[in-house]
Every structure is written in C-alpha cells, then in structure tokens.
Amino acid sequence: MTTAVATEKKIKGGNRIRPGKVALGFVGVIVAIVWAFPVYWMVNSAMLPNVVLERSTPTWVPFGGSFKNFTAVFERGTFTSALGISVAVAMITVFFCLIFAFLAALAISRFRFRGRKSFILAVLLIQMLPAEGLFIAQYRLMGTLGMLNSIVGLSIIYIAAVVPFTVWMLRGFVAGIPADLEEAAMVDGLSRTQAFLRITFPLLAPGLVASGVYAFLQAWNEFTVALVIMQDQDMQTLPLWLRSFVQQSSSRAIDWGEVMAASTLVAVPVIIFFMFVQGRMTSGLVSGAVKG
Structure with a gap:
C-alpha cells in the first residue's frame, strides 16, 4: 500500500x-x-x-x-551578375578552405612532427592580424598578378583569411574522434587510408559542415576586401551591389523599400544554403562509438 x-x-x-x-x-x-x-x-x-x-x-x-x-530591383539588371559572382567566390572559398584546413587539422591532430607547435602558434597569430592592415599589400599583390577585378583573385584572399580559423575548428573535431576506431579497423584488415575514409571521415561530417558554413558566411558577407579588389562595376559581389541602393545623388533620394527588397534577395541564398546543410549541423555523432 x-x-x-x-x-x-x-x-x-x-x-x-x-x-x-x-x-x-x-x-x-x-x-x-x-x-x-x-x-x-x-x-x-x-x-x-x-x-x-x-x-x-x-x-x-x-x-x-x-x-x-x-x-524595381530586378529591373536594374545587375542582380543576376552580382549573384553569380558571389556564388562563385563563396563556393571556391568553401571548397579550398575545407581541403586545406582539413589536411592541416588532420596533420596537427594525428601526427607528431618537428615544428608542429610553431605551426599551431603561427595559425593562432595569423588570426590576430587586422584585415585593414593588409589592404595595401593585398591590392598590390593582386595588381602585380593581374588579378584585380577577378573572381580567382578575390577567392584567394578570402581563402587565406578564412583558413586559419577553419583549421582551429576542424582540429577540435578531428581530435574528438578516438584513434582507436581507425586502429580497430586496421586490425580487421583495412589499410590506414581505408580505415580513415570508411570510419573517421564520415564522423567528421558535422565538423566539415560547420566549417563550411563559417567559410561561406565569411565569403558571402565580406565587403571591405571586395571593395578594394573588385572596383569594376561589372565585377561586384552582392554586398557591393547592395551599396548602390543607399548611395544618394542629387536627383534621386534613397528608396528604402528597394533597399529592403535588395537585402531580402541577398539573404535568400543564405537561407537556402542553411536548409541544405542544417541536417548535418549536429554534434554527438561520435558519442557511443567507443565503449569501455
């Protein structure tokens, strides 16, 4: 009872x-x-x-x-061009950032080599450099290489700026996956490469997606570097294109309705991108993989 x-x-x-x-x-x-x-x-x-x-x-x-x-925004006829340039720059940045950052994070997390600590310290110090202090050097470098007003030139600068932080992000994900998983797979007859591709790499999907989202947002929303490198009116990214709606002239005042409509159009691709990747942006896929 x-x-x-x-x-x-x-x-x-x-x-x-x-x-x-x-x-x-x-x-x-x-x-x-x-x-x-x-x-x-x-x-x-x-x-x-x-x-x-x-x-x-x-x-x-x-x-x-x-x-x-x-x-009215579409009637200006420049949105499609700016959208194409922004998409191209963002995709190039994401692709190469993930490759470089992934290999670097794998090296500093899984291997011990001479200069490893110095490399990690250099990655940390590079993030402390103010972007504004590099504008002149970046402009002269791109000008010397003939890459001003170039998608490739702007993408190179974005990749160099985003990779250090992306390395730190992926390093945490790689270090969080026990090496015992690969060793167990190798005991079962797989080579080190096969064990990594079949066991470890799928578990890194959340980290790769999170790092890719960060790289995408940095490339998509960046304004100041694009303003320096992409000075041609026909080679503007979406943030530069959006600026044209708030530039007053003596004959035409700012139309805030068009500004908000243009801002909405700039945000739509980001929303679509998140709809595709949000399912992978979870953590804990590794939890429970190793018992005991």
Missing part, C-alpha cells in the same frame, strides 16, 4: 508544471522574437512603398503591400 501511494505521488509530481521551466520557456520565446524581428521587419518593409516607410507611424503589417520593390 505504501509503495502504491509513493508511486502515485511520484507520477503526480512528474506531471507538475515547474515554474522554472515555464520561466525559461518564456525567456526563450522572447529571445526568439527579438532575434527574428529584424528579419520580419526587413521583409515587411520590402513589401511597402517608400511613401509609407517614410511616415512617422510605423506599419507593422504590410496590408496592401506589393512586390513592386522587388520588380
């Missing part, structure tokens, strides 16, 4: 709503709303004409809105 009463109390206690969890849930909802509101406001403003946006009273819901701002 005593056991039955205790069990009943335990069940009732388990179903009880705890004030702490309710408070944390409420805080989480508030944080989510604060985080999502700028995105909503951007899309909302993209649907409204500039006359409405310039009013002192904000319009919270775009009743009667239209896609005229998006149409």
